[in-house]
Amino acid sequence: MQTKEDIGKDRLLWMYNQMVRIREFEERVKRTFVEHPGVIRGHTHLADGAEASIVGALSTRNDDDPVMPSYRCHGYPIVLGTRPGRIMAEIYGRRDGLCKGFGGSMHLADPAHHFPGASGIVGQGIAHATGVALTAQVKNTGQVVYSFFGDGSSKQGAFFESLNLAAIWKLPIVFILENNQYQAYTHISLEDANAAAGDPLSKKAEAFSIPGVTVDGNDVLAVREEVAKAVARARAGAGPSLIESKFYRFSAHGNAITVPPVPTQFPQHEAVEVYGRKAEYEAARASDPIARFRSQLINDGLLTEAEARRIEDGARAEMEDAVRFALASPFPSPEEALNYVFA
Amino acid sequence: MAREMMFAEAIAAAISEEMERDPNVVYYGQNMAMTERDPFLKKFGKNRVRITPISETAEMGAAVGAAMTGLRPIVELYMAEFMLVAFDEAINEAPRLRYMSGGQVKVPLVFKAGFGFAAGWAGQHSNCTYHAMMGIPGLKLAIPSTPADAKGLMTAAIRDDNPVVYLHHYMLTIDKGEVPDGDYIIPFGVADVKRSGTDVTIVATAWMVKKALAAADKLAEEGISAEVIDPRTLAPLDVDAILTSVNKTGRLVIVDQATRHASAAVVIAAEVAERGFQSLKAPVKLVTSLDATIPYSEPLESYVLPSEDKIVQAVKSVLIENAAAV
Ligand SMILES: Cc1ncc(C[n+]2csc(CCOP(=O)(O)OP(=O)(O)O)c2C)c(N)n1
Ligand SMILES: [Mg+2]
Numbered sequence: 001m002q003t004k005e006d007i008g009k010d011r012l013l014w015m016y017n018q019m020v021r022i023r024e025f026e027e028r029v030k031r032t033f034v035e036h037p038g039v040i041r042g043h044t045h046l047a048d049g050a051e052a053s054i055v056g057a058l059s060t061r062n063d064d065d066p067v068m069p070s071y072r073c074h075g076y077p078i079v080l081g082t083r084p085g086r087i088m089a090e091i092y093g094r095r096d097g098l099c100k101g102f103g104g105s106m107h108l109a110d111p112a113h114h115f116p117g118a119s120g121i122v123g124q125g126i127a128h129a130t131g132v133a134l135t136a137q138v139k140n141t142g143q144v145v146y147s148f149f150g151d152g153s154s155k156q157g158a159f160f161e162s163l164n165l166a167a168i169w170k171l172p173i174v175f176i177l178e179n180n181q182y183q184a185y186t187h188i189s190l191e192d193a194n195a196a197a198g199d200p201l202s203k204k205a206e207a208f209s210i211p212g213v214t215v216d217g218n219d220v221l222a223v224r225e226e227v228a229k230a231v232a233r234a235r236a237g238a239g240p241s242l243i244e245s246k247f248y249r250f251s252a253h254g255n256a257i258t259v260p261p262v263p264t265q266f267p268q269h270e271a272v273e274v275y276g277r278k279a280e281y282e283a284a285r286a287s288d289p290i291a292r293f294r295s296q297l298i299n300d301g302l303l304t305e306a307e308a309r310r311i312e313d314g315a316r317a318e319m320e321d322a323v324r325f326a327l328a329s330p331f332p333s334p335e336e337a338l339n340y341v342f343a
Numbered sequence: 344m345a346r347e348m349m350f351a352e353a354i355a356a357a358i359s360e361e362m363e364r365d366p367n368v369v370y371y372g373q374n375m376a377m378t379e380r381d382p383f384l385k386k387f388g389k390n391r392v393r394i395t396p397i398s399e400t401a402e403m404g405a406a407v408g409a410a411m412t413g414l415r416p417i418v419e420l421y422m423a424e425f426m427l428v429a430f431d432e433a434i435n436e437a438p439r440l441r442y443m444s445g446g447q448v449k450v451p452l453v454f455k456a457g458f459g460f461a462a463g464w465a466g467q468h469s470n471c472t473y474h475a476m477m478g479i480p481g482l483k484l485a486i487p488s489t490p491a492d493a494k495g496l497m498t499a500a501i502r503d504d505n506p507v508v509y510l511h512h513y514m515l516t517i518d519k520g521e522v523p524d525g526d527y528i529i530p531f532g533v534a535d536v537k538r539s540g541t542d543v544t545i546v547a548t549a550w551m552v553k554k555a556l557a558a559a560d561k562l563a564e565e566g567i568s569a570e571v572i573d574p575r576t577l578a579p580l581d582v583d584a585i586l587t588s589v590n591k592t593g594r595l596v597i598v599d600q601a602t603r604h605a606s607a608a609v610v611i612a613a614e615v616a617e618r619g620f621q622s623l624k625a626p627v628k629l630v631t632s633l634d635a636t637i638p639y640s641e642p643l644e645s646y647v648l649p650s651e652d653k654i655v656q657a658v659k660s661v662l663i664e665n666a667a668a669v
Contacts, residue, residue, distance in 0.1 A: 040463075041462060041463020041464075041639070041641060042462060042463030042464045042465055042468075042639065043463075043464060043468070090639075093463070093639055093640030093641060094640070097640075099639075101638070101639055101640030101643060102465075102466070102638045102639060102640070102643065103465060103466065103639055104463065104465045104639030104640075106465060106467075106468075107465060107466055107467070107639070119467065120465070120466070120467040120468060121424070121425070121427075121428065121467055122397045122425075123397070123428075124428075152396070152397045153397065155396035155397050155398045156397055156398060156399075156428070157398070157400050157428070158428075183373075183374075183396070183397055184373070184374045185374045185377055186373065186374050186377060186394060186396075187377075190377065190394055191394070191395070191396035191397070192396065258462075259462065259513065259514060259516050259517050260462050260514075262517070274377055274378060275377070275378060331640055331641070331642045332640055332642060332643055333642065334642045334643060334645070334646035335646065336643065337633065337635050337638050337643040337644075337646045337647050338633060338634070338635055338647075341634060341635050341636070
């Protein structure tokens, strides 16, 4: 096990900074629905609550390791080095957006930063990630692919087919099942056989005879530890692993589904809105992964209150800029719609 | 008696009434019936109303098996594109099993799904896929445009002894209209004249009916009388009703939210070309989506979709003297 000294102060503060940046970005997306109604269309999914899981996992990456998230995909490129303004501009449908306004929130892509692209169809990203690992294996690049997907996605055929394939081909990939307790409005206990039986979801790994482990997704260092092991295994040619990272999504699944011109906003989390379980939601919020890491770092003398504020203020200013940049960006002109149909 | 209802309420009313009538009707899907408060769960219980994981292959495949053995499942699939994950069940299983068994089994089920949500749902949630389900022997396809039709077609779908894909347009979800109470069935394969006219026939389905009617209003201001026909089911397709109208007007514009070669419009155009050629005073005109995946950004999305203006232009183009030469 790596100690904080092994990781080093710089890296730890980098991790804290990335977590804060993701949270701040997502808060700005959410606020946009209130401050600029109509600017975000369609369906948008946020990563608040997932910060420790995302950053803990990505902190183990080599610079050229590919990352394949689901449609809940704002958090990863922020860590990979994509300019937040370009992500925001995409979510606002603008020409300076990461995908020039063609994709929107669910379909971000930034191949230049090793993020080939996200699918909005539940589970398909797992198969695509498997193919990205095939490229790495065939070309012998030494890369390991990070495949992120939800608990709900693990009930798709694509999940079972992909893990089996990756296992028999010993593909260099780590499957990170983000168990945020809900698939849309459905609690995990209603949709997952392992959960219904009181077992961890990592048990699914047994079906493919690959390592499977469950980790506290609110503990950034614990996530880092487990992912690092799986990455080392994959890089050594021993094949895939499944990591269940357990945390809690803090916002509702997505903004409310409305028919235009009825405005859309984020409703309350399903725990409250659908199931009336306010205590569950409040308990989850009380174990916020960012607050937890912050006080850990302060207690260990690795972060001062002033340094923490500087990081937080920096993220706020950066995301304020991202909003300003996105709002100022023009819309694509209509005829551009026929671009990019074929290569 | 009739009652004003929203489109989505009319569908729910049909399902509820049929579940009351026939204990073999079961209803399941993702993200429905989560709690005891759900009206269907309250009324019909956990045995017949179920929540499923995100497993379209199992959801649709299990419906096929259940239908072969005596149940009449309705599968709530939300977005028609999610069916693509398990398209085998819709195209190559449900409609073929009766035939391959030499008529021994039947597969009475409803795959219910929304489509066409032109509200920024972008590249994988708002394209149109129904063309692929037309012309599959053994498969029926309903695509209502009003709350009353939504109820009548859902009732017919549930009572039908064949697999039915029932597509409701998301942009119509909260539209209101008069819906007859009680048993109300619209037989499959019967088109409806949504507005009668004499100068041109406009054929449209679902949300496009609304746009065609709005275009017809505009055209009326200029003294052009358009007849708007909604086939209501694409399989079977009421070609006769379209031919009757074209025989009267001599001109045909077909509006379809799908891309041109993946549309119902091309099938309708071919039928009219073969059987109604003598009635035509001008070439048939298609108003479809442009050949692109639905883009996210609003100006791009509006550019590729059919619009009221595009319909008006198309009608004018078939009305001008010597349209054949244009
Ligand atoms: C094949 C398919 N079925 C259904 C959906 C609708 N849908 C979108 S997100 C979602 C929930 C996914 O939950 P999970 O995998 O746990 O990911 P989370 O949103 O919690 O991150 C559902 C059902 C879809 N996009 N694709
Ligand atoms: Mg989930």
